[in-house]
Amino acid sequence: MSPDVIDGFAQASQLSTVLSVAFGCLIGLIVGMIPGLTISTGIIIVLPLTFVLEPDISIALLLGLYVSGMTGGSFSAILLNIPGTPSASATAMDGHPMAKKGDAGRALGIAIIASFFGGLVSFLCLFFIAPVLADVALRFKSPDLFSLVFFGLTIICSFAAKSLIKGLLSAVIGLVIVTIGQDPMMGTARFTFDQVNLISGISFLTALIGLFAIPQLVDNLSEIIKGKTASEAGAKIKKVIPNLSDLRLMKIPIGIGSFVGSFLGILPGAGGPIAAFISYDYTRKLSKIPDEFGKGSTEGIAAPESANNAVTGGALIPMMTLGIPGDPVTAILIGALLIHGLAPGPLLFMENGDFAYGIIFSFFWANIFNIIIALISLRFLVKVLVIPKAILMPTIAILCVIGSYALRNNFFDVYVMFGFGLLGLAMRWLDMPIVPLLLAMVLGRQLEEHLRVSLISSQNDITIFFTSPFSLFFLCLAGISIFWSLWAERQNTKKSQKKLI
């Protein structure tokens, strides 16, 4: 076994790191279960903490939150029929009917156990695939890297938006923002308007806080849950561990969910909700009792829950090996690594192998603590659902302000954060997705750098992108993702027109 693997395990198993994972899991379960708060918001809340912690401890905390946030989302979906996170929407379809039958504890138990196995399978994928992929990625040259980043951006646009044009526009706005500051090749100031604060560019994390938190704070003004309380829901929880017949029924759905989730997690932009619904659909088609679906089926809970947790490990694969985030959470993880001077990508495994494996094993611990904390503290955790929004939302707003200030101890970042909040609201109003903008901000500099280095090395010969097999492969994939998205959009328009007729 490689010494990096052993060092990584030792690093991830240190008391401080393990405690950090456990704390992250607790926060993740709480944040995930509160409707109106997403995992990204949870990460934004703890983000200032990561500035002062060691990189391995910071990442462990964020990973715990990421993994448990996915599981926490199912709690409110099952108990209140309100998914805590978008990924838990599919779980509500069978989880809530089971809870209504008086089996809320059993439904939650199935969700927790399925989440655990989904996470575990994706850990194995991460452990075995990531180093191999990183090894391949080391052979990539600038043209290949440009095409890879370009493909990453196009696929995110295809998945994230109903309209490809709007998805691409969102990404281009992100690229416009990324050009503010010093030119990556020559250091020339661009679009800084003589503002000293703009020379180092717009911080990705500041933009992220504004783009996600402020629209969510506004959303919560209209989303006040009436009639259902957590106290009522909590009272329904009796036996949490599923019975033997449930465990037997869960095997196939967990297998399907784990495979679909891990695979879709690797694809940038696909994310938890898609994986959850696809695995739910496949499981229903393969089930011996398909009529049970929608009425409280064990398989209907196990499949989406294992899928959305399997997405987490899958999403870490492109983030760690290629430096391409699959979703906002992995984009934040990249931001957190960059703050500590560590750049994710193939070189992470070569230069900081122990740290890279440390992340992988922290992910393993996150799945272990997720199941332990969720099973032990379930009855207590659901009480969190009664925290009034009048306390919760102002607290989040204050944490967002402090988080953006703490990045550089600068009020300018607070103003930028609010500016991005307004941009986020405007984009929401225009039905434009935020995720492509955010990921373009992460990938934009790499895209420019690789494009310019490639052109300089080939003396402005554009065919360099088509002569390298890797580059050609990624460009073909980018083309396919664009045409597939256009085709899907056209089909949807035709369908809706037929319905209107």
Place this chain on the structure above:
Amino acid sequence: MNKRNFFASIILIVLCGCYAYFTANLETRNIQNTTQPSFFPWIITGCLAILSFSLLLQSLLTTKRQTLKKKPAPRDLIIIGFLISLAYLLLLPVLGFLGGNILFFAGLSRIYGEKNILKICLFSVIISIFIFYLFRNVFQIQLPIGILGGVLT
């Protein structure tokens, strides 16, 4: 016509024009066989122009009216929230994080439906002080105290 998309495309075309103007005025370097700092911004300008005009065309050809998925938040509350945030931003350097946060918390708490003045005062003071000391003393992040500096130090 889809008015929302039409409006968005017009804003984006204006943005594209401004971006092109500033790109054209970017500093150039006299280095041979290299790309200029304006190289990438010009590519972005091209993409932005193509996509914005595509959206404009799409908005003019679409007849279907867009529907909002979610129930919109009450407009008056959003405006009040925006004004509170604006006042908070302007006063933050003077009031500092402690004083500013107490007032900001109280204002937002009222918007989110809390009517009991005592509860608002209590929670805004306790939570703001707790967060302030947590970040300042435990995480060692130097949050400015503002005009309350004399009282606290």
